[in-house]
Amino acid sequence: MPLNPTRSAAFALVSAVLERHRALDEALDALPARIEPRDRAAAHRIAAAVLRRLGSIDAVLEPYLRREPSPPALQALRIGAAELLLLGTPPHAAVGNAVALAPKPFAGLVNAVLRKVATEGPAALEGLDAARLDTPPWLWSAWHAAYGPKVRAIAEAHTRPAPLDLSLAPGAAAPEGAELLPNGTARLPAGTRITEIPGFADGGFWAQDAAASLPARLLAPRPGQRVADLCAAPGGKTAQLVGMGAAVTAVEKEAARANRLRENLARLKMEAEVVVADVMPWAAERRGGFDSVLLDAPCTATGTIRRHPEVPHLRRVRDVAKLAATQAALLEAAAGLLAPGGRLVFATCSLQPEEGEAHLARAASLGLRAEPVRAEEVPGLEMALTPEGALRTRPDLWGEKGGMDGFFIARFTRD
Ligand SMILES: C[S@@+](CC[C@H](N)C(=O)[O-])C[C@H]1O[C@@H](n2cnc3c(N)ncnc32)[C@H](O)[C@@H]1O
Numbered sequence: 303m304p305l306n307p308t309r310s311a312a313f314a315l316v317s318a319v320l321e322r323h324r325a326l327d328e329a330l331d332a333l334p335a336r337i338e339p340r341d342r343a344a345a346h347r348i349a350a351a352v353l354r355r356l357g358s359i360d361a362v363l364e365p366y367l368r369r370e371p372s373p374p375a376l377q378a379l380r381i382g383a384a385e386l387l388l389l390g391t392p393p394h395a396a397v398g399n400a401v402a403l404a405p406k407p408f409a410g411l412v413n414a415v416l417r418k419v420a421t422e423g424p425a426a427l428e429g430l431d432a433a434r435l436d437t438p439p440w441l442w443s444a445w446h447a448a449y450g451p452k453v454r455a456i457a458e459a460h461t462r463p464a465p466l467d468l469s470l471a472p473g474a475a476a477p478e479g480a481e482l483l484p485n486g487t488a489r490l491p492a493g494t495r496i497t498e499i500p501g502f503a504d505g506g507f508w509a510q511d512a513a514a515s516l517p518a519r520l521l522a523p524r525p526g527q528r529v530a531d532l533c534a535a536p537g538g539k540t541a542q543l544v545g546m547g548a549a550v551t552a553v554e555k556e557a558a559r560a561n562r563l564r565e566n567l568a569r570l571k572m573e574a575e576v577v578v579a580d581v582m583p584w585a586a587e588r589r590g591g592f593d594s595v596l597l598d599a600p601c602t603a604t605g606t607i608r609r610h611p612e613v614p615h616l617r618r619v620r621d622v623a624k625l626a627a628t629q630a631a632l633l634e635a636a637a638g639l640l641a642p643g644g645r646l647v648f649a650t651c652s653l654q655p656e657e658g659e660a661h662l663a664r665a666a667s668l669g670l671r672a673e674p675v676r677a678e679e680v681p682g683l684e685m686a687l688t689p690e691g692a693l694r695t696r697p698d699l700w701g702e703k704g705g706m707d708g709f710f711i712a713r714f715t716r717d
Contacts, residue, residue, distance in 0.1 A: 303398035309381060311337050311345035313403050316352050316377045319612040326350070326612045343495060351384040352377075353611040354461060357435030359383045362426045366415040375408035382416040387427055393420040433457035440619045441604065448655050452698065456653065456708075459697035463492040464608035465704040467511045468499075469538065471570055472545045474506030481703070484682035485519070487512040489704060505570040510538040511609065513695040513706040516683075517596055517649040518542035520675055520693070520713050527593040530639050531574075532581045532632065535559035537566045539598055540574050548594070550574040553581055585635035594645045597636040599629040601650035601657045605708025608697055626656040633661060637668040640716040646670060649711045653696065658710025662690055670714035 311333055318329035330346060337345075352359065359380050370376065382400025385391035397416045404412040419426060434442065437457045445453040468488040470476060477499050480488035488507065496502060496509050518539045523529045525547030531540045534552035540563060543550045552574050554560040560578045567574060577584065602617050602625055603610060633648055640646055648665075650657045662672070674691020677684045686695050692712040697705045 303402045305402045306399050307337060308341045308344040308348070309399045309403055311341055312348035312352075312381055313374075313377055315345055315349035316381060317373070319349070319353060319615060320377065321373055323616055325616065326353070326610060339497075347493070348381060348384060348389065350463065350611050351388045352380045353615060354463070355384065355388060355432065355436055356380070356615065357437070358427055358430050358432050359387065361430055361435055362387065362419060362422075363415065366418055371408055371411060372405065375404050375412060378403040378408070378412050379415060382412065383419050386416065386420050387424050393423075396420070432461050436461055436614075438614050441614060444619075444622075444654060448653070449696070452696070455698035455701070456696055459701065459705045460607045460611070460614075462608070462705075464511070464707075465492050466490040466494040466496060466509065467515075468496070468507040469510040469515050469542060470507050471505060471541075471572075477501065477507065483512050483700070483703065485512055485515060485680070487515055492704070503569070505572075508538060508541055508566060508570060510542075511606070511707040512700070513605070513709040514538060514651065515542065516680065516693060516695070516709065517598060517647045517711050518546075520679060520711060521594055521596050521645060521647040522546070523548040523594045523645075528591070529594045529596065530585075530588075530592045530636075532585075532595060532597045532636055533599055534576075535563040537563035539596055541567065541570055541572055543596065544572040544574050551577060551592075553577045553579055553584055555580045581632055582635050585639050589638045590641050592639045592644060593641055594647075595636045595639050596647050596649070597632055598649045598651075599632050599657075601625050601629065601652040602654060603651050604653045605651040605695070605697070608705060609707065622652075622654050622656050625652075626654075626660065629657060629661060630664060633665065634668055637665075637670050637714075637716065642716055644716045645673065646714045646716065647711065648714070649709055651707055651709050653708040658694065658712075659688065659690075659692070662692065662712060665712070665714055669717050671717055673713045673715045675711070675713060 315329045318324040378400045382396050385396035401409050401413045433454050476488035480490050527548050529543050529548040529550050531550055531552045534540050535554040540552040557578050602621050603613050607613050675693050686693050688694050695706050695709045700706050
């Protein structure tokens, strides 16, 4: 069977993540330009299935392998197994394409193993503890310590692809067929491509998980207020704040990401001041200069595994403390930007308490007073309020509607 462009792109994506530790979006951007959007999307779907269910896939393959084959042969096997077990590809196509991907000396092995997997089919997954197998042990332990038995529901939520969530520009209607969630997000089924939704170019909506829309809602600046949106790209929260009528300064340190933010604002026909800078030195020169500050700090992103299934394969336990220290420094810089009486919302898309709840204790020493979130501000999410009045969302919340990303969000006022 000749090499199929979708499968060779999927092979490039899986290899980039598992062997060269690249983020999946970065690997997608690095695919050759000649690969058609349709092939890219299909390759993304295959690679995401491999990464999301890697532990389960390897558990099915393992009994057929006397020793671990070379990485390229292993990735071909994983892609073939994902197609057979999870994606409903006809067996002859799944096996033939995987054999074509494998290095020549391993073609016979890949063929023999996948034929055996094909004989069993998706039933091979029955009886496996997918939640455990597909979660690295350090994450399971950390979530068990933080959330008790809910760790299983969190891990199970990660085995399914996330729906497409849209935030709507002021006055824009939800696209046809979307479910309107209690927080105002318009939700479409997983696999929907945003660029193919009628009206995309007109700028009535942008992609943003339901939970990711909460920090800007809770900041709720008044029209004309000066707002600093720190760590801003690709700009989902910037767009919300501009939509509320605030005068927004969006600060982002990566020039390429700032460009993406500018492109997104241009499509939405929105305006903000976009600054390419590191928040730390930038904030030091603008003390007291803003009415409100939104800090969406860089984090391990373990709350976004449904959308970024490579995260468990790239993050290590040591990253948590390192990023928590960065977040603490950024929180101090952000607090300094506030005029007296100003409001600050701090958010991370992590499920690790070190990157969320642990920051509350330090905030008081920065002159920040907690301003608890009220239940009526977050309809349908009362269960996500913490005793301190912060918000802790998890991927298993709103599970019957398709879940949401895991975020920690806290609000403060400057004395
Ligand atoms: C979680 S993402 C932000 C998502 C964004 N707020 C949104 O809603 O679309 C974090 C961003 O912070 C940027 N960043 C990380 N450290 C920074 C720093 N010290 N100064 C400015 N930007 C930073 C990263 O490049 C990344 O784009």
